[in-house]
Amino acid sequence: MLKKKRLFSMMLPLLTASIILAACGSDSSTTSTTSSTVSTSNSGEVKKLVAGSESSFAPFNYMDDQGNVVGIDVDVLNAMGEEVGFETEVRAVGWEPIFPQVKNGEIDLGASGITITDERKETFDFTEPYYEATQVLVVKEDSPITSAEDVKDKKISVQINSTGHMAAKDLVGETNPNILGYESVPIAIQEVLNGTTDAAIGDNAVVFEYIKNNPEAKLKTIDDDSFEKEYYGFMVKKGNEELLNLLNEGLLKIKENGKLAEITGQELE
């Protein structure tokens, strides 16, 4: 009797694990069948594109409580797709993997608030811009910092290898140890609150989203004219003219009919 009981207690974790796994397995199989029926019902002309994103980049893309990637990027892509006939599946692949995965053709495009830069243009092609962004400084309410000039000898937190990181490098030098690169902008802002760093640099939309979600955080933002204007575009593999034209066509259409402005809340000429 005792032996049986012991055996059972040893098996219990295994059993639970296998039940959970089985549940997951059936779950994913049902979703995959539904998605495949959708694509077959509109067979032929509807093209399915796979986009990669870093999904802790609210409001551009983030995960809802169902595990779907949602946000401005997704809305823009869907609106474009409605106009020129394609479907998009936005996958959360993480920020850095987007670049090699687009390059290797594992995903069709990168859609993650990616800024169009000259360096990135060397390896990738970009659509026309769909959003204008600037970098802003985030400091504590009682901070003496008033401009980008003031942070030259201070500690700065950024999202690693983002354009905010590049702006910080321009300010204080390529290999300056005062720049601290974190996985996401919210963590970089949190580090200002924690006192690890004196200021954070991030894209306006993301910073404002953070402040909107944390109204009691004692933070203020500083606009500085020395930060260059940036434009977000969808990123495709270099030389993929067909896809680039398709996306640009869709983008032009939603610019003309005002849907883009509706989604982003911003007029872009």
Next chain:
Amino acid sequence: MDLLDLRWDIIWNYREMFLRGIWITIVLTVSGYAGGIILGVLIGLGETSKKRWLYWPSKLYVDLFRGTPMLVQILIIHLAVIPTIFGQSYGFMVSGILALLLNSAAYNAEIIRAGIQSIDKGQMEAARSLGLTHSKAMRKIILPQAFRRMIPPLGNEFIALLKDSSLVTVIAASDILYAAKIVAGAYNRFWEPYLVAAVLYLILTYLVTKLVAYVERRFSNGYNPRRKREGRSLT
């Protein structure tokens, strides 16, 4: 990517970051390990204790820190524990060392407990029958023998900690991996920076392996301090 088309100049441009990375990695690992040994001895002895109020907290500690990923521990300590307790954080160095220290203490405690318990019960009985007190028998008979058995696993733990210290990259500690990530992001090239990081970690772990081998030989049965050179060839 063409394997022959490697651009080592991009590493050279960032040599300053890599050198700082090596230094940070060493400081983090050595401090974390040293603290981890001290705390590990206390917890390991607690685990062998018959007193319940010593045994259970030690056991709970080991289960907690061995049962959760180090990456999660680093994030909790840096972003939650320290700011909550002190009202501010003290940078990645303090959080990083604390996280590595607490984690390695749990593993070291288990090594120390297993080492002590691996010594035959008869040793303690014989020592006690010769009139030694329990603590004296522990110090003079059990621990010296147990220590020899602990050397290889303790060396293992050092190497594991050295490699796991790369996880502090996530709280922006400018260690070796961080330097590699920065280079990879700046040039969108992945072979060179990560290969260099791997080689640097390999060199560091190799040096530790040599050190552990030396300590092991130094404490072996066959070691004779008077015949340093010849003694080695016998083993």
